[in-house]
Amino acid sequence: MMTSPHTCPQCGTELPADAPDGVCPTCLVQQGFDSHTAAANLASGTTGLASGPGFVAPSPDELSGRFPQFDIIELVGQGGMGAVYKARQPTLDRVVALKILPPEVGHDPAFAERFKREARALAMLSHPSIVTVYDSGETDGLYYFAMEFVDGTNLRQTIVQGGLTPPEALAIVPQICDALQAAHDEGVVHRDIKPENVLIDKRGRVKITDFGLAKLLGTDTDDTAIGKPFTLTDTRQVMGTAHYMAPEQIQSSSGVDHRADIYSLGVVFYEMLTGELPIGRFEPPSSKVRIDVRLDDVVLRSLASAPDRRYQHASDVKTEVETILNDDPEHRPPVPNTPNLRPSARDRLKAPAVGLVVASAVDVVATLGILLFSLRISAVASDALTIRTLIFNAVGVASLTHGIVLALGAAKMFRLRSYPIAVGASVVAILPFGPGAAISLPFGIWALIVLLTGETRAAFAAGSGRDIS
Amino acid sequence: MVVEAGRRSSPQSADALATLCEIYWFPLYAYVRRQGQSTDDAQDLTQAFFAHLLDKQTLRVADRERGHFRSFLLTSLKHFLAKQWRRDAAQKRGGGRAPIALDFDDGETRYRIAPSHESTPEKLFERQWALTLLARALATLHREFEASGKAARFVSLKMYLGGEKSRVPYRELAGQLDTSEGAVKVAIHRMRRRYRAILRDEIRHTVDAAEDVDDELRRLFDALTP
Numbered sequence: 001m002m003t004s005p006h007t008c009p010q011c012g013t014e015l016p017a018d019a020p021d022g023v024c025p026t027c028l029v030q031q032g033f034d035s036h037t038a039a040a041n042l043a044s045g046t047t048g049l050a051s052g053p054g055f056v057a058p059s060p061d062e063l064s065g066r067f068p069q070f071d072i073i074e075l076v077g078q079g080g081m082g083a084v085y086k087a088r089q090p091t092l093d094r095v096v097a098l099k100i101l102p103p104e105v106g107h108d109p110a111f112a113e114r115f116k117r118e119a120r121a122l123a124m125l126s127h128p129s130i131v132t133v134y135d136s137g138e139t140d141g142l143y144y145f146a147m148e149f150v151d152g153t154n155l156r157q158t159i160v161q162g163g164l165t166p167p168e169a170l171a172i173v174p175q176i177c178d179a180l181q182a183a184h185d186e187g188v189v190h191r192d193i194k195p196e197n198v199l200i201d202k203r204g205r206v207k208i209t210d211f212g213l214a215k216l217l218g219t220d221t222d223d224t225a226i227g228k229p230f231t232l233t234d235t236r237q238v239m240g241t242a243h244y245m246a247p248e249q250i251q252s253s254s255g256v257d258h259r260a261d262i263y264s265l266g267v268v269f270y271e272m273l274t275g276e277l278p279i280g281r282f283e284p285p286s287s288k289v290r291i292d293v294r295l296d297d298v299v300l301r302s303l304a305s306a307p308d309r310r311y312q313h314a315s316d317v318k319t320e321v322e323t324i325l326n327d328d329p330e331h332r333p334p335v336p337n338t339p340n341l342r343p344s345a346r347d348r349l350k351a352p353a354v355g356l357v358v359a360s361a362v363d364v365v366a367t368l369g370i371l372l373f374s375l376r377i378s379a380v381a382s383d384a385l386t387i388r389t390l391i392f393n394a395v396g397v398a399s400l401t402h403g404i405v406l407a408l409g410a411a412k413m414f415r416l417r418s419y420p421i422a423v424g425a426s427v428v429a430i431l432p433f434g435p436g437a438a439i440s441l442p443f444g445i446w447a448l449i450v451l452l453t454g455e456t457r458a459a460f461a462a463g464s465g466r467d468i469s
Numbered sequence: 470m471v472v473e474a475g476r477r478s479s480p481q482s483a484d485a486l487a488t489l490c491e492i493y494w495f496p497l498y499a500y501v502r503r504q505g506q507s508t509d510d511a512q513d514l515t516q517a518f519f520a521h522l523l524d525k526q527t528l529r530v531a532d533r534e535r536g537h538f539r540s541f542l543l544t545s546l547k548h549f550l551a552k553q554w555r556r557d558a559a560q561k562r563g564g565g566r567a568p569i570a571l572d573f574d575d576g577e578t579r580y581r582i583a584p585s586h587e588s589t590p591e592k593l594f595e596r597q598w599a600l601t602l603l604a605r606a607l608a609t610l611h612r613e614f615e616a617s618g619k620a621a622r623f624v625s626l627k628m629y630l631g632g633e634k635s636r637v638p639y640r641e642l643a644g645q646l647d648t649s650e651g652a653v654k655v656a657i658h659r660m661r662r663r664y665r666a667i668l669r670d671e672i673r674h675t676v677d678a679a680e681d682v683d684d685e686l687r688r689l690f691d692a693l694t695p
Contacts, residue, residue, distance in 0.1 A: 010632035020604040021611075027631030028603045029690045031661060032668040033683065242687050250683060279684075 057083030063100070066140050070098060086149060096134060097150070101143040105217065115143055118216045121188055129179035131199065131209040150207045155195035159271065166291045169272035170325060172198070175206035176265060177318035183211055184258040184314060191215050191256065193264035194244040195271065243267060243277050247305045259307040262314060266302025278303055284344055284459075294324045296344070297455045304461035345459035346416055348450050353413040355443030356406045356429055363403025363436035370396040399434035406440055413447065419460040423451055489538065489674070490519050492605060496597035497546055498576050503590035504550065508577055518549050537685065538675040539598055543591070595692035602675075602689065606668040613663070622646065622656070629657045630664055 008015050008024035019025055060072040063085065070087040076097070077084045087098045105111050119136040122145075126132065135146040155172070158164060164172070176198060183190060190197075191214035199207045242250065246263035249256045270278045273285040273295070284296035298320045304310045311317050374392035409425020412418045429444025431437065450456055494515060501511040522545065607627070614623035625646060628637070643650045672682050672689075 008631065018600060020600055021607050021627055023607070023627060024631045025600055025603055026690060026693045028607075028668075029599065029686055029693060031630060031632070031665055032672070032686045033665075242683075 058100075060085060063098075066142060067098065067144075070096065070146070072098065087146075089146070095149045095151075097131075097147045099145045099147060101217070103142060105143055106138070106141045111143075112138065114216060118212050119145070121186070122212055124186055125183055125188060125211060127179055127182040129175050129206050129208060130182060130211065131207045147209070148207070150199040150201050150209070152199060152201040155198035155200060155268070155272070158200060159195055159275065163275050164272050166273055166289055169269070170295075170321060171204075172200075172206055172272065173265075173269055173321050174318040176208065176268070177314040177321075179206070179208040180258070180261050180265065180314035181318070183208075184261070188212050189215070189256065189258050190261050190264075191249070192244075193261050193268060195268055198268065243279065246307070248307060257307070258314070259310050259312065262302055262310050262312075262317065263304075263307075265314065265317065266299055266310075269302060270299050273299070287344065292324050293344075294455075295321070297458050298324070300458040301454075301461070304458065306461065309458075309461045345450070345453075345456040346414075349413045349416075349447065349456065352426075352443045352447035352450060353410040356410040356413075356425065356440055356447065359429065359436035359438075359440030359443060360403040360406035360410065361436075362439055363399050363406065363434040366435035367396045367400040367403065370399065399436070402428065402431075402434035402440075403436055406436065409447075413451075416460050419451070419457065422460070423448070426451060486523060490522065493539075493542065493598065493601055493675075494519065495576050495601055496594045497542060499580050499597045500543070500546065500590045500594040501550070502580050503593050512576075514550065518546055521549055537677075537681070539595070539685075543594055592692070595688075599689040599692045602671055603668070606664065606671050609667050609671075610660070610664050623660075626653075626657055626660055630661060 006015055007013065008027060010024055010027045013024065013026065015022070015024055020028065057075055057078040060074060064070070064072045067087070069091070070089055073086045073088060073095075075083060076086050082099055082101045085098045085100075087096050088094070089096050105115075115136075115138070119133070122133045123136070131150060132148040133145055134148065137144060176193070180190065180193070188211055190208065190211050192210060193208070197208060197210050199209055201207060244264045244267045246256070246260040249260045249263075267278060270276070270282070270285060273291060274288040276282070276288070278299075284293075285291060285299055286293040286296050298317060302310055302317060311320075370392055374389050374396065377389065377392075405425050405428045409422050409429070412422040412425070426444045426447040429437070429440035429447065432441075497518065498511060498515045501514050502508070506514060607630075611620070611623050611627075614620055625642060637645075639650045639653050643653045646653065669682050672685050673679060676682060676685050
């Protein structure tokens with residue numbers, strides 16, 4: 001490992017002159033993540049063509065001594081978690097991608113066992129859209145995989161170099177779904193779906209690489225005791241991966257299942273369509289590009305923060321996408337300049353929500369009237385009227401509550417948050433608890449109709465999720 | 470603290486705001502400098518901006534939705550500069566009495582040290598913000614070590630804060646500190662854990678909700694990556 005005084009021994013980047021206390025600032029930020037698990041998961045940035053310094057890859061010459069069975073041709077990519085070489089296997093006369101893991105992985109005594117186990121699972125995966133693992137093992141303390149060599153590019157490069165048209169993106173998604181479904185059927189979760197790991201060969205076929213590598217290289221498994229020095233987390237590089245991780249995966253990687261991949265797929269899907277990441281309060285894809293608005297539902301449902309609200313199978317995503325495409329014979333884009341044929345859930349909820357606000361205002365005003373009146377009569381007359389006063393007060397309280405609930409529900413609808421409250425408030429709107437009910441009844445029904453559509457539910461699910469900025 | 474700073478002019482809110490400004494003034498100053506202002510003008514403008522902020526209780530109108538104090542400050546500064554507050558205006562509002570103590574000499578040195586390759590003032594601002602935050606977290610940690618009489622230990626161990634690898638192997642370090650390798654590892658682990666808590670706490674002051682801390686960390690990371 002190269003450690004000149006001006007580079008960070010940790011990540012290999014140049015230390016800036018203003019590094020706080022002489023410690024590498026990027027590494028310091030990375031330490032801030034709550035669990036090392038999350039940070040490790042963020043990192044698994046080696047893909048065929050990942051970028052980033054940190055792990056200094058041996059030259060092909062250095063390597064050829066260790067791998068007599070291969071002719072190492074060239075280094076094709078390296079990242080914090082390994083390096084990939086193009087090599088030829090003369091005995092079979094085929095070109096392979098040789099991926100070597102950083103030597104540090106060997107320092108963990110439990111790694112060998114884990115590697116063996118995972119490698120066996122990966123070798124079982126056989127699917128046209130999954131990069132095939134031919135061989136794996138350890139030589140001289142260096143762990144490696146020999147894999148199918150994909151001559152082409154990756155999705156990241158494609159996105160960077162001018163992006164994809166929606167039809168191109170829509171042709172890629174079902175292939176990713178196929179690959180994921182095949183792996184999930186074998187019990188393998190990718191854990192690191194991102195554009196760098198989606199390779200595209202020269203014929204446009206999709207090949208997913210690095211299945212399970214995140215788990216293998218992460219410290220998330222039970223094999224690593226807490227408090228032990230972290231061998232791998234410290235090689236972490238590619239923080240950007242975090243954007244593709246499901247919320248539950250960021251929290252803790254134990255107990256993460258295949259639905260985490262579906263979330264990541266949703267992020268990739270969104271990025272392919274819009275060129276942006278779905279961070280913060282993001283807009284549905286159809287408001288950015290001309291696509292069938294029903295695709296919004298597919299993307300948003302994949303991105304639901306609760307795994308239960310996502311698609312439960314990758315194949316379901318594929319089915320939905322294909323149904324929408326088939327329904328729409330030429331994938332016909334909407335008329336130019338009218339990007340949205342159907343208004344978004346937020347827009348459709350706006351009118352009923354405004355109605356509820358008006359009804360709420362009527363309730364509040366009426367309550368004030370009733371209370372004033374009640375005060376006056378109780379001032380004028382005395383005990384004979386107590387019962388009447390009580391009734392007035394009860395009506396006043398009911399009316400005020402009605403009004404407050406309506407206002408709260410409307411607020412939730414505007415913000416697409418707290419779905420149960422929005423639905424509850426709509427139900428209350430229908431009940432005759434206050435003078436405002438005359439107005440709120442129709443709007444409550446209207447709101448319920450909109451709220452109960454799948455699209456709106458998905459919008460709420462996404463809205464209550466990663467809404468941060 | 471952001472939440473506190475946003476409350477209607479209570480004494481705490483003014484204090485909270487002043488505290489935040491004292492912490493994060495340098496990124497703003499660097500931004501103004503990168504906008505092409507001279508040292509003097511940048512100092513006046515920064516000071517005047519804070520005076521404006523504290524006077525007007527602008528924080529009150531901070532859009533709670535946005536959550537991030539960092540973006541709020543930058544946006545406010547941009548608005549402020551757009552109004553073209555000239556130097557005399559700055560004198561009038563802020564020059565007379567300095568609302569908070571800012572060490573501009575130090576600031577100018579730091580500004581000159583900062584790499585000049587960052588293309589935009591915004592990027593510079595964000596990077597400086599991240600560095601300020603980190604430096605503050607480190608300083609707090611340092612103080613804690615000092616308070617427990619372990620200042621020297623902090624100096625030896627801090628290079629491991631960023632991660633495992635370092636130019637000095639554990640064994641050598643253990644020799645220097647006259648302790649065992651295992652003890653060094655434990656000490657480093659504890660120090661990192663404490664540092665993480667401090668850093669997250671520091672960030673927590675600048676965002677609305679605890680859930681936003683990870684997101685802000687990611688943004689800081691992006692800001693530091695060229």
